[in-house]
Amino acid sequence: MICPECGTQLTESGRYCHTCGWDQKLAAAGKASAAPSQRPAWKRRIMAWTLVFFAALMGFVIMVPDSSASASLKVGQAAPNFEVVDLDGKPVSLASLKGRPVVINFWATWCPPCRREMPEFEAVLAQHKDSDLAFYALNVGESKLAVESFLQQVGVKLPVLLDQNDMAQNAFKILPLPATFFIDRTGRITAISESQMTRVQIESEIAQILGQ
Numbered sequence: 001m002i003c004p005e006c007g008t009q010l011t012e013s014g015r016y017c018h019t020c021g022w023d024q025k026l027a028a029a030g031k032a033s034a035a036p037s038q039r040p041a042w043k044r045r046i047m048a049w050t051l052v053f054f055a056a057l058m059g060f061v062i063m064v065p066d067s068s069a070s071a072s073l074k075v076g077q078a079a080p081n082f083e084v085v086d087l088d089g090k091p092v093s094l095a096s097l098k099g100r101p102v103v104i105n106f107w108a109t110w111c112p113p114c115r116r117e118m119p120e121f122e123a124v125l126a127q128h129k130d131s132d133l134a135f136y137a138l139n140v141g142e143s144k145l146a147v148e149s150f151l152q153q154v155g156v157k158l159p160v161l162l163d164q165n166d167m168a169q170n171a172f173k174i175l176p177l178p179a180t181f182f183i184d185r186t187g188r189i190t191a192i193s194e195s196q197m198t199r200v201q202i203e204s205e206i207a208q209i210l211g212q
Helices: 024-034 041-063 112-127 144-154 167-171 199-210
Strands: 083-086 091-093 102-107 134-140 160-163 179-183 189-193
Touching (some): 083 167, 102 167, 179 199, 189 199
Parallel strands (some): 134 160
Antiparallel strands (some): 083 160, 179 189
């Protein structure tokens, strides 16, 4: 047998090399310790279930919203104040509209239901142009350029506000879009819609805050 380390001819037993000190038994032991160990089946099952549990727990934490953030406003509550700007850069606050019936419609250009209900709002508002109703389509987080380009494309003319810093969205705790709030002259919320509205629904809620 030849020593695998230095090539010296070994003795008959072939275990030791007197030239370089190679030991066949120690080399075999080193290879065995380097091989990956196989854990018992019960340990593997416990580790697998532990991983599944923590993966499910992380998924639950990610998917379930913070209850403090998602506690939506209720009908009968006072509408929270906010201050944003219109397309001309003029500041508009909800507090400045107190004493008037107000409709706030939260929307975005990427929201198909928002786009579909815009002509309905425009048609209903035309019927109340001589009243003191205040209506604002409040865009959520998009630039003035994107909003103006969108309005030109769809051909809708509505009073638009820009909530670029999410101040109004956070104040009203908006989750889905579109979201529409109907507010009476005292500043109380009379109705909340968190889906696309029909013309009949819009007319009904506006008639209520106008006292008709």
